[in-house]
Amino acid sequence: MWIKILLALGLAAFAVVGLVGRQRAGRKALRRLAIFVFGAGAVIAVLDPAAITWVANRVGVGRGTDLVLYVLVIAFLFTIVGFSARFSDIEDRLVQLARSVALSQAAGEYGADLRDQPPAPQGGPVS
Numbered sequence: 121m122w123i124k125i126l127l128a129l130g131l132a133a134f135a136v137v138g139l140v141g142r143q144r145a146g147r148k149a150l151r152r153l154a155i156f157v158f159g160a161g162a163v164i165a166v167l168d169p170a171a172i173t174w175v176a177n178r179v180g181v182g183r184g185t186d187l188v189l190y191v192l193v194i195a196f197l198f199t200i201v202g203f204s205a206r207f208s209d210i211e212d213r214l215v216q217l218a219r220s221v222a223l224s225q226a227a228g229e230y231g232a233d234l235r236d237q238p239p240a241p242q243g244g245p246v247s
Contacts (some may be wrong), residue, residue, distance in 0.1 A: 130194040
């Protein structure tokens with residue numbers, strides 16, 4: 121029973137992170153905390169695999185390997201959202217850079233052409 125609640129909460133958190141805008145400082149702290157927790161869990165799993173089975177049994181999963189799989193699926197979903205957001209940021213920056221380069225080149229080309237021509241008359245049309 122507990123595992124269903126934990127997995128549902130993990131998936132809900134995944135959905136919220138995917139839909140809500142990015143807050144840089146909070147995300148970095150949360151990411152570091154998650155990395156630390158996953159790292160500590162990995163060390164415990166390597167040193168004492170029975171501990172993972174004990175935790176799995178407490179949350180309603182039969183085997184520790186199943187619990188590890190469930191946690192990795194949630195972590196993978198968060199990773200996908202993170203990479204998607206980062207890719208979107210990079211794509212936006214690339215578009216801005218391409219526009220800036222295009223405008224700079226256009227100003228350079230047309231500016232050189234305009235400098236070679238005589239200045240336009242300031243008065244109105246002559247009739």
